[in-house]
Structures are given as C-alpha cells and as structure tokens.
Amino acid sequence: MTSPLTYLLAIPAAATLLLGLIAHYRIGALLNVLASGATLVAAVALLFADRVRTDIFIIDDFNIYLVILTAFVGFTTSIFSATYIGHELEIGKLTPVFLRFYHALYQAMMAAMNLALVSNNVGLLWVGVEVATLSTVMMVGIYRTPEAIEAAWKYFILGSVGIALAFFGTILIYLVAQPVIGEGLPAMAWDLLLRNGAAFDAKLLSLAFVFLLVGYGTKIGLAPFHAWLPDAHAEGPTPISAVLSGLLLNVALYALLRFKMLLAAHPDTLNVGAIMIALGLISLIFSGFMLYRRRDIKRLFAYSSIEHMGIMTFAFGMGGPLANFAGLLHMTLHSLIKSAIFFAVGHIAQVKGTQRISQIRGLSVTHPVLAVGLALGVIAIAGLPPFGMFLSEFMLVTSSFARQPLLALVLVAGLLIAFGALVLRMQDVLFGEPNGPAGGVKASYIPLFVHLALALMAGLWLPEPMVNWFRAVAAQLG
Amino acid sequence: MAMIYDLVAQGLQMILVLAVAPFILGVTRKVKARLLRRIGPPLLQPYRDIWKLMHKEAVMAHDASWLYRGTPYLLFATTWVAAALIPTYSTGLLFSWSADLIAIVALLATGRFALALAGMDVGTAFGGIGSSREMLIASLAEPAMLLVVFTVSLVAGTTQLSAIAEHMIHGSVGLRVSLGLVLFSFIFVAIAENARIPIDNPATHLELTMVHEAMVLEYSGRHLAMIEAAAALKLTLYFSLLVCLFLPFGMATGDKSPLAFAIGLAFYLSKIMLLAVLLPIAETAVAKMRVFRYPVFLGGAFATAALAVFLLFVSQGF
Amino acid sequence: MTSLQFDIAHLLAGGMLVLSLLLLYQDRILATLNVFALQAIVLSLAVAWQAYVQGAMHLMVTALIALVVKGFVIPAALNRIVYRLGIHREIEQVIGAGPTMLTGLGLIALSILLVMPVNVGVTALAREDLAFALAVILLGLLMMITRRNAVTQIVGFMSLENGLILAATGARGMPLVVEISVAFSILIAFSVFGIFVFRIRERFDTVDLAALDRFRSERSTLQ
C-alpha cells in the first residue's frame, strides 16, 4: 500500500523512534521540522489520491481537511518550536535530555492525531485520541516546576477519567451495533455504523453518546470538564499550548461529531443537539467570565479556547447547513488563529521573562512586531473583521437568531462578555507605559503571520472548492 | 414701479421701528417715574442719550478684542432687522416672508449670543455674571416661546407673521382660551427677554442681581449708544410682536394704498403706546426676583403655554 | 448460552459489584488495597469465564494481566508507596460511609434503570454484565471523588477500569479488547509511577488553598 495515508501515519511514527535516539537538539529540531513537513506533503497528497475506505481507515470530506489542517499547523508549530526551544535551552529552562523526549513526543502526538482522524474504527479513533492526550501530558510536565507537575497531574487524572468514560461509550457503541452488523471489526467501522444507524437500539445509543460526550468532552475542554485545560496550556511549553488548542481540541471535537452524526441518523435518540447547545453555552458563558480575572497570559488564551470550543459545540448543536458551516469554519480558523496567538505569546513571554499580564505592558512600544502579531491575533480571535472568525460568527448568530432567538441572545451575551474580558487584558498588554525588558527578539515570525494571513483571507474570500467542501460536510453533519 | 413702492413701504417700516423705539422707552420711563411720584426725564430723553453717547469718545479696556467692538453693531443690526420684519402697520410687505416667527426669535438669539460673548471679552467678573445669567434666562424662555409659536401656528396654520396677522384679522378665530393663555405666557417671556422687572431692573447696574446691565458694563461711547438703541428696539419689537399676534386689528391687509397704510400706522402707534403705558404700571406693582426664582417665573410661562397647546388639542378634537 | 453459564457470569459480575461497594466502605488504606486486589482477582475470573464461554481464547491474556498486574503487582507496589511516603493510613473521607453507601446504592439503581429497558438484539448476558459494569464504573468514580488521598483515588480509578474491562469482555467479539486492557495497565502503571516519582501525596486534594499560592501564579485576589 503506497497511498499517502501510509506515509501520513508512518512518517511521524518513524520520526518518533528516530528522534528518541537523537541527542543533539539542533538536529532534533531540524528533523522535527522535516518530518512535519513531510507529513504535510503526505496530507496534501491525500487530496489527489483516491479516497480510502476500509474497516480500519477512511478518508472522506470531513476528515481530509482536518488532516491537512492538522498537518499544516503541526508543521508551522514545529518551525516555531525550533526557535522557541533554542531560547529555552539558552536560559536553561530545558535540558537537551528532555528535548529528546520533547521532539519524540511531538511526533508521537502528531502520529496519534493523524491516526484518530483517519481511522474508520471507533476503537482506533479512541486509541488515537488517547495516545495523543497521554503524549501531551508528558510534554506539559516537561519543565518539572511544581506548577508544571501539578498541571500535568491534573491533566493526567482528568484525562484518564475521560479516557475511561469514552472507552465505555465505545463499548456501548459496539454493543449496540453488534446485533445488527455482526461481530468483529465491521461493528466498529464508523461508516457501516452510520449506514445501519437507524436499526440500532435508541436507548443504548443515547447512553453511549452520553459517555462519549463526557469522555471526549473532557478532551474538547467543555465546561464543566475543562479543568485540566487552562493549567496545561499555561504551564507547558508554548508550542504544546499551540497544538493543544489548535489541534487536539479539534480532534476530540471531530470524534464527538462523528458520533453526533450517528445519533442524528436515528430518529428516536436523545436530542443530542440540545445537549450540545447547552454544554456549548455553558462553556462560552463560563469561560467568558473566567477571562476577566486572569493574570497569566497563556491561561487567558486557554480560557479563550474553552470559549471557542463552546461556540463550535453550540454551532454543531444547532445544526443545519448554515450553523454547521459556521462551526466547521470556526474550527479551522480557531486552529490557525489560536496557534498563531500562542506563537506570539510564546515569544512575548520569552522576551519579557514572565507570563504575568501585569508585568507585560506597552508591548507596542518595546516590541512592535510582536505587538502587531498579538493584536491581530486577538482581533481575529475576538471575531472582528476582516478576519474569518467574523464570518463564522456572523453566520452562526444570524442563522440561530432566526431559529432560536433566546438561545442566540445567550450566545451573543456570552460573546460580548468574553470579548470585553479579552480586550480589557490585551489593551493592558499592548498599550500604556511600557515595562519589562525591551531587548531584541529571536523569533520566527513566519508561522505567526502566515496563520494570520490565512485567517484574514478566510474572512474576505473563501476559495470555491473550500466552500463546497464545507457545504458538503455541513450537509453530512445534519 | 410697484417694486419701488414695495421697497419704500418696507423701508418705511424699518425707519418707523427705529424712530419710534427710543420714544417708547421714554414713555415707559416717564410713566414709571410718575407712578413713583417723580417727575421723570422728558419723553425724548432716550434720543438725547443716544445722541450724546454717539459723540463721546469710546473707552475700551486694553484687552478688548475686535469682537468687543463689533458686537454693538451686530446686536443693533440683528435687533433692527428682526424688528423691521414684524408687520406693524401692514401685512405682506416685500420681505416679510424672508423670516418667520421662529427665525425672528432666532435672530434675536444671534444678538444675544454676540452680546453674551462681548460680556466675557474683557474678562471681568461682572461681565461673566451678566452673560451667564442672560443665557440662563434664554434657556428658560425659549421652550416657552416655542410653545407660544406652536399654539399660534396651530391656530393660524402658519408661522409666517403676515399670514398669522391676516388670519387673526379675517379668520374665524373667535376668543379662544388657548390664545389667552398663550398671550399670558408670551408676556412673561417678553418681560424676561427685555430685562424688565421682575427679572431684571433696567434702571440700574449697581445691584448684584443685574443681568443685562452687567454684560454691557464696560461699554461706553458710541458702542453703548448702539446697545441702548438695540435695547429700545427690542422692546418695541416685542410690543409689535404682541400687537401682530394678538391684536392685529387695523392693519392694512389686502389694500396697499397709502391711506390704508396711514390707518394701520395710526392703529399701530396707539397700540404700542398703550402697551408702553401698561408695562410700567405692571412693573411698579411687583418686586425684583432672586436669580433662582426665575425658573418659577418662566416655568409658569412654559406651563401655561403647554396647557394652551393641550387645550387646543382638546378643542380641535383628537 | 446455558443457564449455568449465565449464572456463573452473573455471579462473578455481581461479586465485583459487591466488592466495589465494599471498597467504598473501607476506611483504611491497606484494607482498601486488599479489597481491590480481591476485585481484580474476581475480574480475572470473570474475564476467563467469558473467554471460555465465547471461545475467545485471546481474552485469557486479559484475564492474566488482570490477575498479575492488578491482583498482585500494583497492590504490592502501592503498599510500598504507602509505607515509603508515610501516607496516613486512615482515609480521609469527604462524606461519611453511610451517605456514601446510600449514594452508591442510588448509582446502582440508576445503572439498572438505564440498562434494563434495553433489550432489542442485545443478549441477556451482555445486558446483565453491562448493568453491573456500569455500576462498577460509577462506583469507582464515586470513590475517586469521596477520597482525599491520592492512593485511594488511584484505587478508585482502577476499580472503574475493572468495570470497563468487564464490560468490554462481555461484549461478544469486540476487537482490540486485549490491546486496550494492556494500554490501561500501562496507564495505571503511569499513575502509580507518578505518585511515586513526583511525591504527589496530598496534591490530589490540598484543602489548604493558601498552600497553593506558591505554586499557582493565577491565584488572584481582587485586582
């Protein structure tokens, strides 16, 4: 089998092993970039290859663009990571020994995420998500400060419970499918499940979904399952914060959506949409309020990730072509923008030597380029035009207000509350009398501005194939 | 030819108000003095005052600016133009349509604006006090005045003074309660605008509650003459306005012959003379108010005018 | 499936549930570890029985792992940790044993309520197993949140995971079960390792929030 799919999985897996053996960090970083780049090439090649469908793997409209997105953000993050890690080594926050783990784990995580995305088997999907989670757990704790260990431990425990619950949900899915489809692998193949969904037992399917929702919801970071997320983002190395927010959350949401489609195919099941709407709104409002009292800049954006996952969950919960379209677009853009923000924040924290918001002021005076990057990122993430997130929020708010006015009002209130908090904090960081060191930056701006440029482009002009693609998936999502 | 005739008629009105204004002031002063058991100045004393002031050297503070010098002329010009646009002996004069009632009120506001600024020009405490209070009075009087305009225009269906006068003469207006209330309100406003007792005492500037006189405290010579003349014109203007709005009988309306004009003129002069006599009588009967009593006085005017509007609605049916 | 097969499976699964309740009831760490070891042994028996009944001999691997790793190795390791770290032998329960047990009974009722109406196409075996397994899972979770000690919480998690294995093996012909049970064992090893290496003693539940101030930059008073 020489399909790009093989390379997609094999390259990061092989890189994991290889990087575990390489001690020199420069070579490691370079290899990391190369492997990520090769993965990206493989992912793009998927577009041109035939669609794959076996009981184990599947490539369809939905996951193909997520695969490309994941590979792309993984690639840019690896570039960012190279300069970032160099600085960390310089100041002695990390040692070369740990870097070996770091790069290996990075590739392991990419491999796991790719696995989760392309697997047709719900068990394998679960495996992928969990491996990705566990590899990030270790990276979160890599600084070995008490805070980092605390965060990693919290992540680990909550993650494990999530893993367990999601697994129970997966068992239930198998149980519900087995009498209809028969024993063995086919009963776990997602496309077969979807095709036979109408014949399943509604009650058990609903029960399964609850466990899957809580299990994967923990990974998505929906309130009240979110507790690991802010600390993990804040205490780990910034490239990991970027991929956590940019990719892992997406992968978990992707998993949940697959199951949502399954339930949507069945008329008698639980009203999944309503539950997702409720969780989405809770996450949105909750994180909106939480943003106000944040003192750590990375934790601030971690909460903003919760907020945006809430928005997406709301969008998919609403369903319908427009809201689904908005949700998918939001998913894509959140990946791009939030990782871009973390790129900026990472460098800012490095040049200022702190993550405390109160100690970073007047950035636009001391480091104008970083400040512009951060400002654009915040503008983009706050859903202001001309960036793409405005488009998704526009579609979401308008379409849901026409259907569910009250819910849309709550949504709007949540958006506004979160916006107020974000701007409040960011104005302090960007403007005012500067403090802290004003030294030079050794930063890789390219990933940052490439991401922002893409987000900008999405706001002004979405290419026709992309639109059709999103529409097709939106229709699938129901 | 007709054009020239019209121009002459319009010019005549301009000259008329200018000529008669100091005399009206003289009459009020004389009557007031008599009521106070003084002999009082001669009736023509205001003319002499203005004449004398015009020939005196103007003394200005070192800091006085061009605004200070220009204001008296602007004040005089606005007041004069406003006064000349109000029908006196005849309606429908050549330029009568170039400003309606609202515009005339606003024209006076322009003069007041300039004068208040001039009061602040030299930077004295007295000037500031005067301007400040003048603007307070204006802000109290203008809403009441607007409601007066509102009511009158509702009755007459227009804000054009000539048209209102014609409507009042020919139209079937009858005796309306609203109009009575509005008249009352208008008189209050007029008293306030002309700095008469009980709002202000025109005869003194050595009292702490003075308004108008405080503003013009620094003026002297020809500038003061202009201001005095403008004050006299303004009084005449309000008399004419009252006559035009509420007692327009006798005015030349359709007939534009010199005879009709003469009759109109006679009616006009006797009416404003009557008002010039009545004003001091009312003035001697009341005492000057404290500044912070003004809202009560002018608020009364406003309430009356508002009542008039609502009564008019009732009488016209909803 | 014969009635005997059913009865034995039922008995073993029921035994696990009883042991779960017993776990909730314990108030001393060492006793908890012992009960847990017992539960693991019962689990391995149940899995072995399923392997035998379904004729899926690969499940024996799972049974063996359960027996060795969870029945002996991990309890022994935890025992050592408790001694080495000098953790309080008394378990600090958040709520008393009585209310905990009542809650546990409520959870069992809920799981029965949830699973029993399901009958379309699902074999009775799977269904009974499922109800017990769900109950074990919920009880494990309950244990995690009613204990303040890291070790007992890990025990709760492992008990939860026992329930998962029970459910997975009960699902006839489910792929990947063995692999996943291995993965879970690694996960557990991780957590034990974590406690040991990072000395996460009371970290799990530091009630004294002031003590966290040193660690958490986020702790904020009013700005």
Next chain:
Amino acid sequence: MPLRIGLACVVAYLVAAVLAVVIGRWRAAPAVVYGAIVAISAAGLGSAFFALVSDDLNTRLALPLGLPLTGGALRIDALSAFFLLVVNLGGLAAGVYGIGYGRHERSPLRVLPYIPAYLAGMNFVLMADDAFTFLVAWEFMSLASWILVLADHRREENARAAYIYIVMASAGTLCLLLAFGLLAGPHGGYAFTAMREAAQPPLIAGLVFLLALVGAGSKAGLVPLHIWLPLAHPAAPSHVSALMSGVMTKVAIYGFIRIVFDLVNEPASWMSLIVIAFGGVTAVLGVLYALLQQDIKRLLAYSTVENVGIIFVGLGLAMAFRAHDMAVPAALAMTAALLHVLNHSFFKSLLFFGAGAVVHASGERDMERLGGLIRRMPHTAIVFLIGCAAISALPPLNGFVSEWMTFQAILVGPQLPHWGLKLIVPTVGALLALAAAFAAACFVKLFGTVFLGRARTAAARNAHDVDRFSLAAMYALAALCFLSGVVPGPLIDMLAPVAHALVRARMPEQSGIAWLSIVPIAASRSSYNGLIILSFLICSGVLTATVIHRFATRATRRSAIWDCGYPDPSLVTQYSGSSFVMPIRRVFGAALFDIRETVEMPPPGSAKPARFSLKVFDPAWRFAYGPGTRAIWTAAGKLNRLQFLTIRRYLMLVFAALIVLLIVVAAWR
C-alpha cells in the same frame, strides 16, 4: 460609474494605509499620506456628488469576495451617495487639516495608517449591499477608530475610553447582527435586495427596529447608549475626533436609516414615538452634559450627542409621517434630518479642528486654563466663532436652517392622527428649543472661556496661530457653514432624490423660488431666506457703523478695565467656565445629575486656600453601566474560585455532569 470610483477610492485608501505603514518613519510621511487622503476623498466626493446630481445610481456590483455562497455586493443609491458625500467631505477637510497638523504627531505610525483605513471602512459601509459586507465594513471602521483612540495610549484615561468604546461598538454590532439575522431569515438571504423583498411580519419588523435603534444608536450616541462617545472622541488626535464626531456618527445614522426606512420599510407609530422621544431626550441631555464639561474636546463630543438627538427627532418625525401616509411632511422631516447631518459634519469638523489648533498651540485641553486666545490666534478665533454660532443654530448660518426645518416638521406634527404622537411632538419641540438655548449657552461658555477674557496660564499666553493648511481647512468649512446657511435651496434640492427614495415624496422644488428662499411645505405656511437676512444684517450694520463713524465720532481710547470701579488685576477672578454654567447647572442639572458642590472654607486666620469641588454623576453610569459592570466583575470573581479547586472537586463536577446526563437519558421516552 460612481460605484466603481467609490470602490477604487476604498482600494486607494487601503493602499494608502499600507503605504503609511511602509513609509511611516520617514519625515515627510504625514504630508504624503494626508495628501493621498485629500486626493482620494476629493475623487470620492466628486463621484458621490456627481452620482447624486446626475442620478447615476442604483447600479449593483457583485464582488467575488465576502460571504461564501452568496458573495458580496455593492450598490450606491441616493441615500448612500449622500452619505458618501458627507464622509468624503469630512475626509477631505481632515486630510487638508492633517497636512499641517499631522506634522506634530509624535508617533505617526500609530495614526497615519489608520486614518485611511478608517475612511475606507466608512466608505465601504455606505456602499455595502449585503449584510455581511455592511457589518465587516462597520466593524472595520470601529476597529480602525479604536486604534486611533489609542494613539496617545500612555494616558490611562485614553485606554479606558478605548476599551469602553470597542466594547460598546461590538455590542452595537452584535445588535445589528441580530437584526440582520431576523431580516435574512433562517435560510440566509443576506443580500439587501432579498431583505427588501421579504415582507416582514409586524413583530419581526418591530424587533428589527429595536435592534437597529440600539445597534446604530449606540454608534451614533443616543442617550443612554452615548457613554463611550464623550470619552473616545476627544481621546483621538483632533482631526480624527472630527472624523469620529462629524462623520462616523453619520455613518451610524445611515445604518439606522438603511435598516428602518429601506430594509424594513414599515414604520409604525410606536416606533416613531420611541425614536422621537429618544431623540428629544438625547438632544437635551447631550447638550446639558456638554455644558458641564471643562475639557474642550469632551464638550464638543457631548454636543455631538445633542446633534444626533436632533437628527433622530427628524428621523422619528419622518417615520411618524410615513406611518400615517403624510408624504410631504415626511419628506420635510427627512430632508431636515439629512440636512442637519450635512451641516453638523461641517461645523463639528470645524470645531474639532479649532479645538485641535488650540490644544496644539497651548498644550491644554482644560478650558479653565486657557483664555484670551482671540488675540493670540486671531484666525482660529474667527473660524471657531463661526462654528460656535452655526452649531448654536443662529441665523444666518447653516445650523439654524436645518433646525428651523425640523421645527417646521414639528409644527405639522399635530396633524398626525395618533394621540401619542400628537402629545409628544410639541413636547419634543419644547425640548429642542431648550436644547438650542443650552447649545447657545454652551458655546458662549466655550468661546468665552477659551478665546475671550485674559489668558489664565502661561501656556495660553504664549499660544500662536496654526499653520496654513489647518487654517485653510477651517476657513473652507467656515465658508461652507455660511454658504449652506445662506443658500440652502440647492442643498435641499440635492436631497430630494434621497428623501424620495426613503419616504416616496420630496420637498417642494426650491430652485424656482424667488430670491433663493426656502419653503418647506408651502409659501403661505412658512419660508426663510438666509440671503436676505444676511444682506439686511450687513447693510444695517455697515450703514450704522459708517453713519456713526462719519457723523459722530470714531475717537477711541484704551484704558484699564473699569469693572464698576472694582478692578481686580488677578487673572483668576475672571468668570470661569464652570462659574458660567453655575445657574444652569443648579436649575436644570441638580436633580438630574445628582450634582454635589462642596466648599471647604479654611478657618479664619488659616493661610490655606478655600476649595470648591464639584461632583457630577452621570445617571446612565449610575443606574445602568455601573451596576452592569460591577455585576460582571462580581460574577467573574465568584466563578473564579473554580480555577482553584482541587482535582477531586473537578472530578466531582465531571461526575455530577455525567449523572445529570444519565438521568436525562433514563428519563428520555
């Protein structure tokens, strides 16, 4: 054609913005960028004017950009052409002013790129023909101005202003978003053409109206949504303040008109009642706030609130007449509102330019520390005086014309068959009269304190007049104030197609009327002729002066101040701005603003100075925003505890959620 030119202008503005970033550090950059702005806005102005006059309108241009599936669309109709005129005129003036004024900018990179971007945003709003393009441009405009407000970011108060501004702006945008959501319906007909065609049920129409009122009203500065405006407008550099106050509020009004008159197009009586009432209250409160200010630019910003109120009264009246099929008065009210839009942009830009000149010359924004500038800055003084007179609605200047027309519309009000409107119209008329009187007082205070009297500080004593470009911009605007006040007829005719598009009627043709008078409805009803009034004023004033100087005396002697015989050489005994407004403050403001005046008198024999302090509470803050922000802050504080729970408690949350969901499943069917 105008559409293409308009689009080209937007692109050119954006290019200028990018250019500004590139060359920003260069010394001549301001001149280049402002020069570009002048050129572009002149082109935009020309094309808008041409479009309006030649009726070359209503072409539609589909853009390949914007919303997927439907794409973006642009269109210029009469309404947008008129507002494009206003915007580009403001841009032109600001550009000319900026060539001179912009040289003094300390950090040009914080200002230069954003002004063209800001203008691009405003232009684009006016051309948008679908909801998405409209909102993108709208928010882009907010964003650009937000950064401009932060130009002087080191001042704490500016940061606060910018914050409140951007949050309020976003709230407004979200309201508009909801409104468009309702108009578009669940199937997403986001194009304005689709919205226009869809007949909205009254409930939806009402809801859209309310949302538009809040959304556009918050941008325009309707009380009580005005709170950001007096903070944000003064914080920006003065020519930007001019754009914000003079132009951006107009774009907001455009948004309101577009939605209510064009897209919904079914005004009901209750809607007009609300608009009229809010307009009246806004006018009076706005100017009353303005009276209480000591900061020149803040005073001007509050006065913008007043004028927005006047415009909204006009719009409300137009809605009322529309709702009752009184087409001609509706056209009058609409034209009055639109004319005031234009006029206000003239004099408010002028005044902000003047204020900028004063601030630049003296470094002071506090008018209590200025004074006597008429002698130091004679040119600025003249134009500022004209602006003050115009905004105080004094004939023969332009502010009077539009207010006079609004009054004419109000006088028709009693013919409305709706009892609520019948009663509210005269009330609002009185409110407007009050506002006009206050405005006069306010600007007497402003001009008197800043330009007249004696200089209170050294800064004011050493001020100097500004550069030629700034003066040219100001003189040009002053000339426009005069021109549109004296011959408003052609302007009214120019507005006829706009009014016709919105209310299906127009005012009588003005161009044929003798002597260039204006007639709102019929000559017998009312008319006004600024030209004749002006010539009368000039004739009589000049005549009198000549006569006196010729036949009496022109002898003049300079001497010390007389001051009734008690001259006090001290500068501080001059009447200050706050003492000037004391009577009005006591009479009107005491209850409304809960004003607290305290005087601390030192005991006899003490050398300490006496202190007077004045506290003014804004009821909007006190009753709405204050509690609102406190509630959010408190809720955030309460929820913040969730950041510091132990892992066990977090697990408890997960568990609880799981149990709830399980119970839901158990209870399901």
